[in-house]
Amino acid sequence: VESRQARNRRAVLAAVRFGRPVTRLDIATATGLSAATVSGLVTDLITDGVLVELAERVPAAGSAGGRPATALAVNPTLGTLIGIHLAHAGVRILLAGVDGTVRADHTYETDVDHQPTDTLEYVAATALDLVADLDIPHRELLGVGVAVSAPVLLHTQTMISPPMLSDWGEVDISARLTKRMGLPVHVGNDANLGALAEWRLGAATGADNLIYVMLSEGVGAGLILHGRLYEGDAGAAGELGHVTVAQDGQICRCGNRGCLETVVGERALASTLAHSHGLTCRFADLIALAGQGDPGVRRLIGDAGRAVGTALASVCTVLNPKLIVVGGTLAQTGEPLLAGIRDTLTRSVSPVTNRTPEIRPGALGTRAEALGAVIIAGDAAGLRRPAAGS
Numbered sequence: 151v152e153s154r155q156a157r158n159r160r161a162v163l164a165a166v167r168f169g170r171p172v173t174r175l176d177i178a179t180a181t182g183l184s185a186a187t188v189s190g191l192v193t194d195l196i197t198d199g200v201l202v203e204l205a206e207r208v209p210a211a212g213s214a215g216g217r218p219a220t221a222l223a224v225n226p227t228l229g230t231l232i233g234i235h236l237a238h239a240g241v242r243i244l245l246a247g248v249d250g251t252v253r254a255d256h257t258y259e260t261d262v263d264h265q266p267t268d269t270l271e272y273v274a275a276t277a278l279d280l281v282a283d284l285d286i287p288h289r290e291l292l293g294v295g296v297a298v299s300a301p302v303l304l305h306t307q308t309m310i311s312p313p314m315l316s317d318w319g320e321v322d323i324s325a326r327l328t329k330r331m332g333l334p335v336h337v338g339n340d341a342n343l344g345a346l347a348e349w350r351l352g353a354a355t356g357a358d359n360l361i362y363v364m365l366s367e368g369v370g371a372g373l374i375l376h377g378r379l380y381e382g383d384a385g386a387a388g389e390l391g392h393v394t395v396a397q398d399g400q401i402c403r404c405g406n407r408g409c410l411e412t413v414v415g416e417r418a419l420a421s422t423l424a425h426s427h428g429l430t431c432r433f434a435d436l437i438a439l440a441g442q443g444d445p446g447v448r449r450l451i452g453d454a455g456r457a458v459g460t461a462l463a464s465v466c467t468v469l470n471p472k473l474i475v476v477g478g479t480l481a482q483t484g485e486p487l488l489a490g491i492r493d494t495l496t497r498s499v500s501p502v503t504n505r506t507p508e509i510r511p512g513a514l515g516t517r518a519e520a521l522g523a524v525i526i527a528g529d530a531a532g533l534r535r536p537a538a539g540s
């Protein structure tokens with residue numbers, strides 16, 4: 151279990167890493183820590199080379215007329231992080247700074263679910279190629295984060311291999327990538343990491359209670375409650391894709407029937423267009439047709455939104471979030487999807503919660519999950535002195 155010192159240090163880093171330069175007072179306000187605690191942690195982080203004091207002085211937020219104070223920022227030369235998203239049918243690899251600034255972004259379609267060995271070799275080799283392309287020395291690499299479509303408890307790094315990822319059952323992702331890349335590797339659930347990224351860097355900064363919904367080939371949700379990622383007992387909280395929405399629907403890869411993922415997953419949606427648009431219609435075609443205002447596709451996407459809303463409604467009644475952030479590949483279709491979700495929530499969330507949560511598209515697009523992987527890699531790296539000169 152993480153010590154209080156480590157937790158406070160991580161909270162301070164989170165307040166500094168993402169966004170504009172901040173003062174010590176801003177950090178105390180954002181974290182709820184005392185001025186003395188913040189001051190001590192900041193001194194340690196400066197000594198460790200993680201934070202730097204800027205020449206500019208900034209007015210402290212929230213204290214109009216207050217004396218300008220020294221601004222702090224993450225050391226821009228601290229190093230580079232690698233974020234990897236292993237989705238069901240493709241991978242994404244990002245190289246990014248500790249503040250989440252993306253330096254390289256690579257995607258590749260492949261059968262991740264059934265090719266664990268080839269997939270891990272591909273992402274490791276490609277990430278190291280990207281590093282070489284940018285002339286980044288290996289000693290400047292701080293770590294690797296990996297987003298997977300399986301439940302993971304972040305603080306214990308325990309992954310449950312779900313029934314639909316049976317080929318990954320015996321695979322130790324962290325050990326294999328550490329060996330291949332010579333770097334520390336941290337694994338997290340993809341929808342949870344998408345939530346973390348939208349909360350730290352994207353559409354949900356400043357919200358303490360929110361649900362991030364990832365609508366791609368995999369469908370899932372990440373919950374930020376009381377300003378913390380809520381993972382559930384075994385890391386399986388937020389498995390929205392496996393909520394039953396059609397009693398006599400298709401059999402799901404999880405073994406249940408009529409799960410949300412069998413209705414709004416990429417392949418499920420594309421196959422629904424076989425009768426009207428032909429058997430070869432793929433998800434990429436669906437996205438293009440949506441952009442052209444195709445009426446059948448608009449109807450399909452609105453219905454998908456309503457199915458998502460049906461699965462979300464009781465979750466919203468139970469948890470009373472302030473905000474729903476919609477991400478994943480389907481979110482590219484925009485308003486018809488959001489309108490479908492909004493309609494159903496307005497109708498179905500209990501009036502007891504007083505108002506329907508606001509529904510917003512993600513700000514990070516389909517990069518959110520890989521950026522969340524960058525964030526956990528950075529969180530872990532920021533907790534120790536960087537290996538300068540090694």
Ligand SMILES: [Zn+2]
Binds near residue numbers: 411
């Ligand atoms: Zn299922």
